[in-house]
Amino acid sequence: MDKEIKFSWQDIIKYGVIGGIVALYVVLIGMVVTFKERYIIAETVNLGQIALFSPTFILAYFAANNARKLKSLIYAIVVGALVGAIVGVFVAALLVLASHVNMREVFLNVSPELLKILHFGQESLKGASLVIVGLNLIVGLVGGLFALAPRRWSNALLVGAALVTLMGILQELMSITFGTKDWYKPLGEFIYAKKGLSWGGTILFFVLGMLFSLWRSSPGLHPGARVAKLPPKQQQGVRIVSFLLGLAILVWLPKFLGSYPSEILTTVGIYVIMGLGLNIVVGFAGLLDLGYVAFFAIGAYTVGILTTTGKLATVGWNFWMALPVAIFLATMAGVILGIPVLKMRGDYLAIVTLGFGEIIRILVLSDWLKPYIGGAQGILQIPKPEILGYEFKGPQQIYYLVLIGILLVGYIAWRLRDARVGRAWKAMREDEDVAEAMGIHLVSTKLMAFATGAAFAGLSGAIFAAKLGSIFPHSFNLIVSINVLSLIIVGGIGSLPGVVVGALILVGLPELLREFADYRMLFYGALLVAMMLVKPEGFVPEKTHARELREQPLEPEVAPEAPAREAL
Amino acid sequence: MAEKRHSEYILETIHVTKQFGGLVAVKDLSIQVPHQSIYSVIGPNGAGKTTFFNCITGFYKVTEGDILLDGESIAGLRPDIIVKKGISRTYQNIRLFQNLTALENVMVGHHPRMKAGWLGAVLNTPATRQEEAATRKLAMELLEFVGLKGVEHELATNLPYGMQRRLEIARALASEPKLLLLDEPTAGMNPSETEEMTAFIDNLRKEMGITVLLIEHDMRVVMSISDTITVLDYGEKIAEGKPEEVRANPRVIEAYLGRGAATQHEAKAA
Numbered sequence: 061m062d063k064e065i066k067f068s069w070q071d072i073i074k075y076g077v078i079g080g081i082v083a084l085y086v087v088l089i090g091m092v093v094t095f096k097e098r099y100i101i102a103e104t105v106n107l108g109q110i111a112l113f114s115p116t117f118i119l120a121y122f123a124a125n126n127a128r129k130l131k132s133l134i135y136a137i138v139v140g141a142l143v144g145a146i147v148g149v150f151v152a153a154l155l156v157l158a159s160h161v162n163m164r165e166v167f168l169n170v171s172p173e174l175l176k177i178l179h180f181g182q183e184s185l186k187g188a189s190l191v192i193v194g195l196n197l198i199v200g201l202v203g204g205l206f207a208l209a210p211r212r213w214s215n216a217l218l219v220g221a222a223l224v225t226l227m228g229i230l231q232e233l234m235s236i237t238f239g240t241k242d243w244y245k246p247l248g249e250f251i252y253a254k255k256g257l258s259w260g261g262t263i264l265f266f267v268l269g270m271l272f273s274l275w276r277s278s279p280g281l282h283p284g285a286r287v288a289k290l291p292p293k294q295q296q297g298v299r300i301v302s303f304l305l306g307l308a309i310l311v312w313l314p315k316f317l318g319s320y321p322s323e324i325l326t327t328v329g330i331y332v333i334m335g336l337g338l339n340i341v342v343g344f345a346g347l348l349d350l351g352y353v354a355f356f357a358i359g360a361y362t363v364g365i366l367t368t369t370g371k372l373a374t375v376g377w378n379f380w381m382a383l384p385v386a387i388f389l390a391t392m393a394g395v396i397l398g399i400p401v402l403k404m405r406g407d408y409l410a411i412v413t414l415g416f417g418e419i420i421r422i423l424v425l426s427d428w429l430k431p432y433i434g435g436a437q438g439i440l441q442i443p444k445p446e447i448l449g450y451e452f453k454g455p456q457q458i459y460y461l462v463l464i465g466i467l468l469v470g471y472i473a474w475r476l477r478d479a480r481v482g483r484a485w486k487a488m489r490e491d492e493d494v495a496e497a498m499g500i501h502l503v504s505t506k507l508m509a510f511a512t513g514a515a516f517a518g519l520s521g522a523i524f525a526a527k528l529g530s531i532f533p534h535s536f537n538l539i540v541s542i543n544v545l546s547l548i549i550v551g552g553i554g555s556l557p558g559v560v561v562g563a564l565i566l567v568g569l570p571e572l573l574r575e576f577a578d579y580r581m582l583f584y585g586a587l588l589v590a591m592m593l594v595k596p597e598g599f600v601p602e603k604t605h606a607r608e609l610r611e612q613p614l615e616p617e618v619a620p621e622a623p624a625r626e627a628l
Numbered sequence: 629m630a631e632k633r634h635s636e637y638i639l640e641t642i643h644v645t646k647q648f649g650g651l652v653a654v655k656d657l658s659i660q661v662p663h664q665s666i667y668s669v670i671g672p673n674g675a676g677k678t679t680f681f682n683c684i685t686g687f688y689k690v691t692e693g694d695i696l697l698d699g700e701s702i703a704g705l706r707p708d709i710i711v712k713k714g715i716s717r718t719y720q721n722i723r724l725f726q727n728l729t730a731l732e733n734v735m736v737g738h739h740p741r742m743k744a745g746w747l748g749a750v751l752n753t754p755a756t757r758q759e760e761a762a763t764r765k766l767a768m769e770l771l772e773f774v775g776l777k778g779v780e781h782e783l784a785t786n787l788p789y790g791m792q793r794r795l796e797i798a799r800a801l802a803s804e805p806k807l808l809l810l811d812e813p814t815a816g817m818n819p820s821e822t823e824e825m826t827a828f829i830d831n832l833r834k835e836m837g838i839t840v841l842l843i844e845h846d847m848r849v850v851m852s853i854s855d856t857i858t859v860l861d862y863g864e865k866i867a868e869g870k871p872e873e874v875r876a877n878p879r880v881i882e883a884y885l886g887r888g889a890a891t892q893h894e895a896k897a898a
């Protein structure tokens with residue numbers, strides 16, 4: 061610690077200024093006010109405050125990133141605190157400025173309400189400014205300390221904090237859930253305050269999150285590594301048991317959660333099915349498809365046309381008869397789109413598929429097809445699926461339809477991934493020419509990827525139509541394709557669990573936060589940029605299993621080289 | 629490898645010419661590669677060696693001429709068909725599937741010898757399972773054979789250079805070729821690695837009965853293991869023969885070292 065430590069003032073100022081600008085941005089677009097009612101912890105900490113102080117924390121952390129290498133507490137504290145203070149000065153300056161000049165003409169969000177929040181209960185402007193700088197300084201200091209903590213611990217703390225935030229956000233929903241059934245009412249009362257988590261709940265979830273993260277990152281305890289050590293028979297046993305356990309929870313979930321959360325999960329699930337399909341096209345085969353929504357639309361409209369009992373009624377089939385037709389037509393569309401783009405790569409492929417998506421959307425809206433598919437008025441009165449007298453009528457029932465869809469499609473994707481076909485896709489993704497020289501027939505392999513992806517989207521669309529009971533063209537625009545692609549990227553391209561995680565974050569989270577709607581695209585953009593910078597491989601990278609199962613990192617030059625010598 | 633031979637030569641190229649616009653990269657090249665031999669193609673940079681390989685493996689369509697694999701014409705066929713017929717190759721600048729594991733790379737190599745399709749994979753039929761297990765076993769054996777035991781589950785991109793070269797050979801072998809094309813397999817290797825690689829190539833022919841067509845810059849390697857050598861310069865064959873014959877050929881020396889060297893050599897010989 062008595063090493064001489066050089067501070068880079070330039071860096072401190074740079075990070076401070078960036079943090080300041082981001083913080084101002086967050087304030088000026090109105091997030092602090094919008095989220096002020098979203099309490100996370102016991103009517104004390106709200107989401108608006110978290111939004112306000114996150115930039116400080118993150119930039120202080122990055123500024124002090126050297127601390128771990130230098131092993132210097134002083135460095136971490138000084139850099140973190142200074143960056144925090146600089147950010148604080150920016151915010152305080154805004155407060156002072158806004159108190160003297162009417163900024164509302166330009167910045168609509170600089171409302172009296174915002175100023176009141178920024179006063180942090182202080183009477184005087186001077187006092188408020190000091191508090192702002194002080195709070196930012198403290199947050200920055202904590203960010204700096206974070207940079208010093210061993211990675212394992214800082215990760216654990218982050219997971220704890222994230223879990224607390226998530227559970228806090230969930231409060232409104234969960235309170236209803238907890239309120240409905242007698243036997244978990246006491247639990248609900250312990251975890252939640254009137255608004256946000258109770259202190260007890262906060263501590264509980266923080267500790268749970270930390271323990272979970274530590275458990276996963278501990279080399280001795282890591283579940284994957286431990287299972288891998290068991291004999292094959294037992295390994296399989298563990299897998300089957302954990303699968304059944306997971307399944308049991310998933311089956312029980314809608315009963316526990318109630319209607320609205322089930323509705324959200326159903327929407328997430330519909331995206332998971334699409335994500336698993338696009339993951340085959342983009343993640344496995346490396347074919348960038350931006351018109352994916354087209355197959356979703358074909359699936360939905362096929363079911364709509366064939367089953368509706370409204371004024372567009374045709375054959376009036378039931379869902380189960382229409383479903384295979386929907387999947388078949390989507391698959392055919394996948395092949396038909398695939399043929400013209402066989403020779404295209406990268407950007408060109410993306411643009412042509414984008415065009416295809418638009419063509420379908422415009423066709424659906426067209427006057428020409430209006431007599432059959434209803435144009436902008438869409439198709440109404442699509443009956444709910446029914447099987448052996450069980451009607452998938454509400455979200456809590458449709459949930460099971462979606463769950464079955466996910467299991468089916470997930471199973472197929474999982475099987476294909478590790479089979480000859482999947483390897484051919486991945487080889488093609490890595491190097492098309494070499495793949496061909498390794499005996500892979502590019503035409504059929506590509507078409508198979510397009511067809512499989514399209515089939516999944518068709519299934520997803522069919523369920524979507526049944527879930528809503530009516531479909532309109534605006535549900536099938538480019539944003540859907542972009543959402544699906546984004547969730548794959550966030551989850552980890554090519555990774556199956558990644559699709560689920562990506563869908564939960566990108567589809568589930570925004571649904572939970574109604575006041576979030578205005579910032580949805582901002583959130584997507586920020587998240588994608590952040591992911592590319594910090595974790596380009598996604599939250600659940602494709603190759604983790606290989607990595608996880610190995611206990612020590614490989615030292616390629618030394619160990620395996622020795623036997624190699626003899627062999628050659 | 630007890631296959632019936634249809635021709636005296638496993639590979640025969642007949643007046644092969646490859647033109648890129650105005651540039652004639654390979655010119656009227658005819659070679660005959662006997663079964664189970666090691667045949668080297670050498671020549672200065674830009675002589676057209678890699679282009680010649682690309683013609684044989686179907687990467688390029690020949691402008692003129694024909695290519696026979698064991699008597700059967702393969703000119704103009706697609707690369708994936710040609711590999712099925714029994715020619716596989718490695719690349720001058722390593723071209724592995726970087727984000728696949730070593731094992732997966734080799735398993736992809738076995739693709740042309742496998743049958744499982746989409747449905748077989750999804751239904752996980754006994755035939756598929758059996759084929760998958762056999763492929764896995766073969767790949768493991770090949771990895772061991774090239775000295776990559778222990779790094780099977782490592783991503784190709786994470787392997788050190790020498791291992792990547794050997795992995796590429798294992799991948800090529802996985803397609804069970806009759807003829808293996810190696811494009812500068814010792815490039816970038818140190819002398820001891822080069823020596824191992826030389827012994828390894830020699831071994832391929834002896835143990836597996838594979839014919840090797842080799843592009844190589846390292847003269848010691850070429851001279852020590854080749855049965856026959858063809859020398860290219862500006863796409864044309866300027867010499868052909870046993871190592872000793874080629875070594876002494878003044879045109880070869882000229883092509884490699886320039887006019888002056890050749891005259892000097894002649895003077896010495898006289």
Ligand SMILES: Nc1ncnc2c1ncn2[C@@H]1O[C@H](COP(=O)(O)OP(=O)(O)OP(=O)(O)O)[C@@H](O)[C@H]1O
Pocket residue numbers: 648651653671672673674675676677678679680720
């Ligand atoms: N696809 C192509 N288009 C145009 N010209 C090409 C192409 N491929 C090769 N060439 C040209 O053909 C000639 C022969 O190249 P080639 O790569 O076959 O040489 P080489 O003998 O393998 O050389 P090196 O020893 O450097 O690998 C060079 O002049 C090269 O520029």
Ligand SMILES: [Mg+2]
Pocket residue numbers: 677678679720
């Ligand atoms: Mg070359």
